Amino acid sequence: MTQENAGPEKGELILRLRGVGKQFGAVTALEDIELDVHAGEVVALVGDNGAGKSTLVKVLAGVHQPTSGTIEYFGKQVLLDTPAAALEMGIATVFQDLALCENLDVVANLFLGHEISPWRMDEVQMEVRAWTLLQELAARIPSVREPIASLSGGQRQTVAIARSLLLDPHIIMLDEPTAALGVAQTAEVLNLIERVRDRGHGVILISHNMEDVRAVADRIVVLRLGKNNGVFTAETSHQELVSAITGASENSVSRRAARKLEEVGEDQ
Amino acid sequence: MTQNTQKTTPPPQLDRADARVRHDAGLAGALRGFVDQIRSGDLGMLPVVLGLLLISVVFSTLNPIFLAPNNLVNLLFDAAAVGLIALGVVCVLLLGEIDLSIGSMSGLASAMTGVLWVNSGVPLPITIIAVMLTGALVGLLFGFLRNKFEMPSFVATLAGLLALLGLQLYILGPTGSINMPFSSPLVRFGQILIMPAWVSYFVAIIPGALIVYGSMRTNQRRSAANLSSGGMSVAVAKAAILTVALIFAVFYLEQGRGVPWMFGVFVLFVVFLNYALTRTKWGRSMFAVGGNAEAARRSGINVQRIRLSAFVVCSTFAALGGVFAAARLASASQQAGTGDVNLNAIAAAVIGGTSLFGGRGSAWSALLGVLVIMAISNGLTLLNLSSSLRYMITGAVLAIAVIVDSLARRSRASHGRA
Numbered sequence: 001m002t003q004e005n006a007g008p009e010k011g012e013l014i015l016r017l018r019g020v021g022k023q024f025g026a027v028t029a030l031e032d033i034e035l036d037v038h039a040g041e042v043v044a045l046v047g048d049n050g051a052g053k054s055t056l057v058k059v060l061a062g063v064h065q066p067t068s069g070t071i072e073y074f075g076k077q078v079l080l081d082t083p084a085a086a087l088e089m090g091i092a093t094v095f096q097d098l099a100l101c102e103n104l105d106v107v108a109n110l111f112l113g114h115e116i117s118p119w120r121m122d123e124v125q126m127e128v129r130a131w132t133l134l135q136e137l138a139a140r141i142p143s144v145r146e147p148i149a150s151l152s153g154g155q156r157q158t159v160a161i162a163r164s165l166l167l168d169p170h171i172i173m174l175d176e177p178t179a180a181l182g183v184a185q186t187a188e189v190l191n192l193i194e195r196v197r198d199r200g201h202g203v204i205l206i207s208h209n210m211e212d213v214r215a216v217a218d219r220i221v222v223l224r225l226g227k228n229n230g231v232f233t234a235e236t237s238h239q240e241l242v243s244a245i246t247g248a249s250e251n252s253v254s255r256r257a258a259r260k261l262e263e264v265g266e267d268q
Numbered sequence: 269m270t271q272n273t274q275k276t277t278p279p280p281q282l283d284r285a286d287a288r289v290r291h292d293a294g295l296a297g298a299l300r301g302f303v304d305q306i307r308s309g310d311l312g313m314l315p316v317v318l319g320l321l322l323i324s325v326v327f328s329t330l331n332p333i334f335l336a337p338n339n340l341v342n343l344l345f346d347a348a349a350v351g352l353i354a355l356g357v358v359c360v361l362l363l364g365e366i367d368l369s370i371g372s373m374s375g376l377a378s379a380m381t382g383v384l385w386v387n388s389g390v391p392l393p394i395t396i397i398a399v400m401l402t403g404a405l406v407g408l409l410f411g412f413l414r415n416k417f418e419m420p421s422f423v424a425t426l427a428g429l430l431a432l433l434g435l436q437l438y439i440l441g442p443t444g445s446i447n448m449p450f451s452s453p454l455v456r457f458g459q460i461l462i463m464p465a466w467v468s469y470f471v472a473i474i475p476g477a478l479i480v481y482g483s484m485r486t487n488q489r490r491s492a493a494n495l496s497s498g499g500m501s502v503a504v505a506k507a508a509i510l511t512v513a514l515i516f517a518v519f520y521l522e523q524g525r526g527v528p529w530m531f532g533v534f535v536l537f538v539v540f541l542n543y544a545l546t547r548t549k550w551g552r553s554m555f556a557v558g559g560n561a562e563a564a565r566r567s568g569i570n571v572q573r574i575r576l577s578a579f580v581v582c583s584t585f586a587a588l589g590g591v592f593a594a595a596r597l598a599s600a601s602q603q604a605g606t607g608d609v610n611l612n613a614i615a616a617a618v619i620g621g622t623s624l625f626g627g628r629g630s631a632w633s634a635l636l637g638v639l640v641i642m643a644i645s646n647g648l649t650l651l652n653l654s655s656s657l658r659y660m661i662t663g664a665v666l667a668i669a670v671i672v673d674s675l676a677r678r679s680r681a682s683h684g685r686a
Contacts, residue, residue, distance in 0.1 A: 084568060099566045103559035103627040104552075112556055113567035118549035124489045131282035131495075144283065149681070 010040040013075075014170050014202050015060075015091075020069030022055055029055040030226045033069070037171055037202040042193060044205045044217035048245055051223040053206050057173055060204070061093040062086035092164035093173045098156055100163075106130060106144040106151075110163050133162050137195055140188070154185030161192055171202040178212050190216050210241060281496045298502045308683035311676050315669075316620055316636040320643065327647035334647050337524030343639075343646045344521075344531040345459070349374070349592035350609065351534045351638035354616035355541055356585030358634050359578045361617055362545075363558045364626025365414070365421040367579065369428030370586040370613055373406060375605020376436040377590025382446030382600030383439050385454075392454055396591055403587025404580050406432065411576035421579075429610070437602055445601040448594065458595025462526040468518045471532070476511035479503055530592065535635065537585075542631035554578065558626035589613075607655075608645075608662060615666040616641045623673055641665075 015037040022030040030052045037043050047053050058064040060071075062080040070077050073089060080086045086093075100109050107123070107130045116122040116129075130144050139158045141151070148156060157177055164172050174193070178186040193216050197203050207213050213220055213234075220232040222244040230244045242253045306314060327334040353370050360367045377399045385395040406428065413424040440446070448455050463471070483503035490497040521527050545551035556564040557574045565571045593609075594600050618624060619640050620633025644665060648658045 083566070087568070095566065099560070099563035101556045101559040101563050101627075104555060108552060108556075112552070112564065113569050115549045115552060121547050121549065121552065124486070124493050124495065127495060128282060128493045135282070150683075 010200055012039045013037075014039055014073065016072040016075075018070050018072070020056075020059065020066045020071065022052075022059060022064060023067045028226055030059070030066070032227060033223075034228055035221060037204060039170065039202050040197055040200050041218045042197050042203040042205055042216050044207060044213040044220045045223065046207065046210070046213055046220060046241070046245060047223035047229075050225070051245075052226040053223055054175070055226075056223070057093065057175055057204075057206060060086065060091055060171075060173060062091075087167065087169075090168075090170035091173065092167065092169035092171070094157075094160050094164050094175065094177060096175045096179065098160040100148045100156060100160060102149040103147055105147050106141060106159055109148055109159060110144075110166055112163075114166065129166075130162075133165060134158070136199070137162060137165075137192055139192070152185065153181050154188050157181065157185070157189050158192060161189075161196070165196065165201070169201065171204065172196060173204040173206070175206045176208065177205070178207065178209060186212065210238060214238075214241075282494050284496050295501050295505055298505075308680060310680060311621065311672070313621060313632070313636060315672055316633075316640055319619070319640050320636075323640065323643045323647065327643070327650070331647075331650045334650055337521055339524075339646070339650070341462075341521055341525045341528065343642050345528045345596060346646065347638045347642040348528070348530040348534040349589045349596055350612050350616060350642065351634055352537060352589035352592055353586045353609070353613035354620075354634040354638050355534075355537060355631060356582035356589075357613050357617040358541070358620075358622045358629055358631060359554070359581045359585075360421065361614075361622045361624060362554050362626060362629050363575060363578050364624075365575070365578065366614070366624075367410065367421065367425045367428075367582045367586075368610060368614075369406070369410070369425040369432055370582065370589075371605045371607075371610035372429045372432035372436065373403060373583050373586035373605070374590030374593055374609060376432045376439075377403065377587040378594035378597075378600040378604040379436045379440050379446075381454075381591050381594045382448065386446050386448055386600075392452075396588075399587050399591055400584050403584040406587075407580035407583030408576065410583065411572075411579035414575055414579070415572040433606070436605070440600065440602055445599055448598045448600070450598060454591075454595045455598045457530060458592065459598065461529040463529055463532055465518075465522050465526060468522065468527045469515065471527075472514035472518045473511060475514065476507035479507040479510065530595070534592075538631050538635045545631055550574075550577070555627055558628075560627075586613075608659060611662065611666060612638075612641050612645070615662065615669060618666070618673060619669040623677060624670060625673075625677060 013036060015035070017033055017035040020030060020033040020035075021028065033052075033056060035043070035045075035056070045053050045056065055064065059066050060080065062083045062085050065081060071080060072078070078089065080089070080091070101112065104112070107126050110130050110133070111126050116126050127144060134141050134144070137158065139155075139162065141155055141158065148159065151159065161172070161174070161177070177189050177193070181189060190212060193203055193205065197216075205213065205217060214236075215234075217234055220234070220236065220241065222229045222232065222241070224245060224247050229247070232241060232244065239254065243251060246253065324335060333339055353374055357367060357370060380399050380402065381395055384390040384398060385392055390398070410421065410424050410428060413419040414421050437444075450456075450459075480500075480503055483500065487497035487500070518527060545554060553564065553569045553574050556567070556569060557571050561571050564574075590605060593604060597604070616637030617629070617634055618637065620630075620635070620637030622629025622633040622637075641662070644662060645658060648661060
């Protein structure tokens with residue numbers, strides 16, 4: 001599967017959104033969004049609840065159609081009208097709830113819907129490809145013949161990410177991949193994201209966790225109330241990011257921090 | 269990753285690179301894996317085997333005729349029709365759906381056989397094809413109701429139960445029963461035709477041979493692909509046990525009349541469905557939809573089409589089962605398909621190990637389950653018990669089977685097996 005991946009050069013512009021908007025009736029969910037994704041880079045998409053992150057993901061996954069704006073893919077304007085179209089074009093999505101079949105084993109889940117030779121499934125070849133892929137990601141899966149139910153949360157996340165890579169997409173979108181994970185498992189998933197990036201895929205990471213975002217993101221795109229609210233890098237200070245997300249330097253986070261500071265001052 | 273326990277093959281095998289997993293190898297390993305599996309609630313065929321042993325002991329002490337070769341031959345004749353219906357039930361249960369109309373469907377099928385073939389003189393093959401097409405059509409309707417109106421299959425097929433029963437009574441007309449000529453091939457198939465001894469013995473050897481050949485091929489391909497291969501000891505042991513058991517069974521039945529063709533045809537369908545469920549994309553999709561329909565949908569599986577196919581397969585098998593039942597009884601009557609046929613077929617699938625909750629099961633469960641159900645029913649008949657008692661006992665057995673299924677499911681969940 002790596003051989004086919006001779007596609008984009010590292011740093012080449014894959015996806016380019018210009019002026020994308022989405023309206024649900026009277027509600028404007030997205031307005032005039034700009035977003036670039038290059039090969040071999042991690043773009044984090046952050047924002048408060050209701051900022052439009054999920055809507056943007058759904059537009060890119062082909063679930064929703066944008067009401068305005070253009071989506072360019074390798075310089076050509078494209079129409080993402082179904083999830084299948086997005087997948088075929090090379091945009092894979094790992095949804096927050098993973099969507100794995102717990103009663104099937106790892107190999108079956110990886111190849112679900114894309115089995116090799118449908119009338120006489122080639123289990124050996126599928127297992128070989130499963131191991132190859134998992135080892136490329138340095139994934140720690142004890143056995144690919146165990147049902148998913150026996151795996152931990154982090155291992156399931158790994159399987160879900162591996163499955164999205166199976167069709168060799170150019171871009172992979174991860175919706176809150178670390179939300180339900182412990183400390184060690186979060187670190188594993190972040191390592192995984194870096195490995196996916198190093199393989200030359202573009203990664204879009206949606207997360208509420210600023211620490212995770214700053215740990216792996218090359219660029220941080222902030223959405224606020226359905227609009228772009230700045231592009232930052234991992235070096236940006238926490239305060240700056242928070243104020244971009246909440247829309248003011250004077251916000252509940254800063255007020256809380258100030259109050260804590262005062263309390264500490266009074267104690268001394 | 270290279271300091272591996274595998275000394276014979278310098279590069280580590282793809283699936284043996286992780287040292288944390290115990291890999292059961294050889295006969296002892298297979299046994300250990302089996303015990304682990306049972307403990308975690310993955311009971312497989314164990315309840316059926318134990319159940320059959322218990323039933324044989326109880327009934328043969330009460331009435332020695334139970335184990336007489338000719339009684340067992342009769343049992344196999346009886347088992348084929350309900351077994352075919354149970355085979356279809358396995359398909360809908362795999363999706364976590366249910367079909368309660370199978371009894372009525374089989375009754376309608378036997379009535380159609382009587383009306384078309386005996387009364388109207390339509391050639392037998394065309395009659396059977398027409399009956400099966402009717403079954404497929406009914407299945408399409410149930411699938412359509414489930415897909416388009418999200419009607420629970422429980423309700424849709426309950427309505428189907430009544431409607432199909434009505435149709436059966438309608439086409440039988442006022443006479444209510446049609447007798448089939450005893451010399452006809454259909455009735456001979458259902459009552460007399462027995463495989464020649466050499467065919468039976470030959471068929472008894474095939475499964476063992478296939479196991480050995482299949483595992484040889486798999487091992488070759490796996491080692492060629494740098495995967496671990498389990499070795500032949502387990503396969504050979506399995507094949508040996510199976511072959512000895514089958515040959516003994518055939519030998520014992522040959523002391524009586526022999527193995528009925530009807531049962532042979534049923535087993536052929538079981539083998540066919542087993543292949544479809546385990547080796548094709550369709551089968552994999554069935555398990556996926558039964559396990560997590562939303563995940564299956566996002567993987568690009570057409571969930572609605574899979575559901576439709578399951579209902580079609582179920583009703584078609586029920587129709588064919590109805591033809592078999594008519595052949596067995598040499599008549600099509602108002603009673604065909606009523607009474608305990610529905611419950612027997614569903615009970616057979618569940619007792620054989622197909623879960624009511626979807627996502628788990630196999631075609632073999634229909635074969636094994638129907639043997640248990642038919643053994644109970646046959647034993648109770650030999651004891652001259654009235655049908656009132658038979659119904660109560662069969663109901664209790666079904667309840668126990670569902671309890672076992674439910675407990676096993678809970679245990680699997682706590683042991684991290686779906």
